[in-house]
Amino acid sequence: MGDTHNQWTKASSAHKFKSWLRLRSDPNIRSVTYMPRPGDGAPRAVTLIPGDGIGPLVTGGVEQVMEAMHAPVYFERYEVHGDMRKVPEEVIESIRKNKVCLKGGLATPVGGGVSSLNVQLRKELDLYASLVNCFNLPGRIRKGSIQGLEHEVVPGVVESLKVITKFCSERIAKYAFEYAYLNNRKKVTAVHKANIMKLADGLFLESCREVATKYPGIKYNEIIVDNCCMQLVSKPEQFDVMVTPNLYGNLVANTAAGIAGGTGVMPGGNVGADHAVFEQGASAGNVGNEKLVEQKKANPVALLLSSAMMLRHLQFPSFADRLETAVKRVIKEGKYRTKDLGGGSTTQEVVDAVVANLD
């Protein structure tokens, strides 16, 4: 356990003094007393999947910042690529052992017979809730129902089955309300199209209503998905926590991410009863275009904030706060921003700025 600490590099004493002074005088930095249990400082193992496209670039950014913070995590890296048939067994085992994973995106080929490895991972580990926090827009949670059951009825006609089960709807609704309760959120909104898909989305709504009765302190309402999209782009402040079936969630999350600042900055994760996988919150279904990868100008903010969520999940609140504070400072100062935020910096420049801003 002492080995990790021996690898620390010594920061310059001037920098340390300055950051100590800032910590003392900044009224917005909260002095939180957290009384850890003995042994809480032992480093935790986290599975790391760099992935495709901008994945390796941004996960590299996270690794650098974790080093700089001397955070009590160490990464076990595994190469997984979107063109593999399935997620390698050793990766699944690693995540089962560590319980926590951080990943870049995995490219999903359009059409063809290869199913998305992202989806495969979520199903294997039963990560039934996916969470995207669009700040300045509150978070939302979408449900993971089973999808991908397609068959060609006759040539030229394909039926795609959408499956909604009470079991899955109930647990995602429960998670949404529990999330709201634990994070002091006031309202949960269910997004649906039950006027058309009366049975499927109707079942989803029923489950949500049932769970809502157990949380009388939290407001609950429902909104049809088309109206929801319109409301999102005109009056997003009305939304707090949103719970949705799989497809709507994908669309709603990406829309919300876009309004609030872009998919480059929103953190997110996938959680199940036993495991949690953290990744960029919304990715608009791609892993970055080629030019971005070549010029190394991908935005690392989303994954950095997701890794802060991960630190909090691992019960290292102080490190999580430091990371979030540093990232928010860099964004606010505006000097180092990637292209999607209107600047021209490279990934490395943003990462260096975050490291320099750490307390």
Add this chain to the structure above:
Amino acid sequence: MARRTLPILNRVLSKPPSPIGLLSRLDTKRSVTYMPRPGDGAPRPVTLIPGDGIGPLVTGAVEQVMEAMHAPVYFERYEIHGDMKKVPQEVLDSIRKNKVCLKGGLATPVGGGVSSLNVQLRKELDLYASLVHCFNLPGLPTRHQNVDIVVIRENTEGEYSGLEHEVVPGVVESLKVITKFCSERVAQYAFEYAYLNNRKKVTAVHKANIMKLADGLFLESCREVATKYPGIKYNEIIVDNCCMQLVSKPEQFDVMVTPNLYGNLVANTAAGIAGGTGVMPGGNVGADHAVFEQGASAGNVGNEKVLEQKKANPVALLLSSAMMLRHLQFPSFADRLETAVKRVISEGKYRTKDLGGGSSTQEVVDAVMAALD
């Protein structure tokens, strides 16, 4: 446990949330995304010991605020009083089961044959580190600003070993015992605490120039642990100089680690300069259990007048219960509670006598509940 949880959850959640509190320039609302595990919201049982003197008054305050917040905790209350011979077995069993306890003070009679129940509790449960967080509260002016000291004190041995005997009539020997084992683990805890809470410096307080072997052993253990944390500064200070520095330049201190007796004195001094024992939170932690209580109590449970008029300061125990919520991994509730308490202090309208006001305990509690988000 599932069968008990649901009705309790229903009861806890049966009231609508309180209205939004007053806006304040103190409003540091952090939007933190905390992705809980499914099931994290299940209520947790906590052993509650009201205790003596002002104890019942301030623990009652905590219970009210927890209700108002609909926090996922429920209390199992046990009566203990300082004049009992020993801590009842059922209480120990309860704490062993729940792992977490909140208590008011237990009066310790001076002299006589009855040993302190506070100390007994700590030894039984092997709560080897005691932690007091002394910091300036915004809006509460004191002679020194920028005080943010955490005193970590060895809790089980030292001068409190309780080994005394009368050699011959009129001559008493009192044994102070220092062991490598205990010194090492409290030093280990102090550095781990500093690491996890982003603290920059640990200072060991000692009197090894006089007690060369005993405090020398303590220092050795601290130095050994310090080498494992090269990113954290470590220094040592003799306890008399320490007291002087505390009252003249307290901002130089960060985390302090001390053996039992010095820790008691240093903690109370630090509490005094930063605002008083009525506001400092604290706790006792061991490998398996944690007991939260008012950080520094100056060895008493409040004087009778305060008790009669019900004007005890509930802030210390409220902040300790916020630490407890964080310990139970309910960070959002902990933040709400701390924010509300700090708002009330900063507004200055409802303060008890020790802070310069004239409010009663209940008035402060009502103000805190009104200030909850």
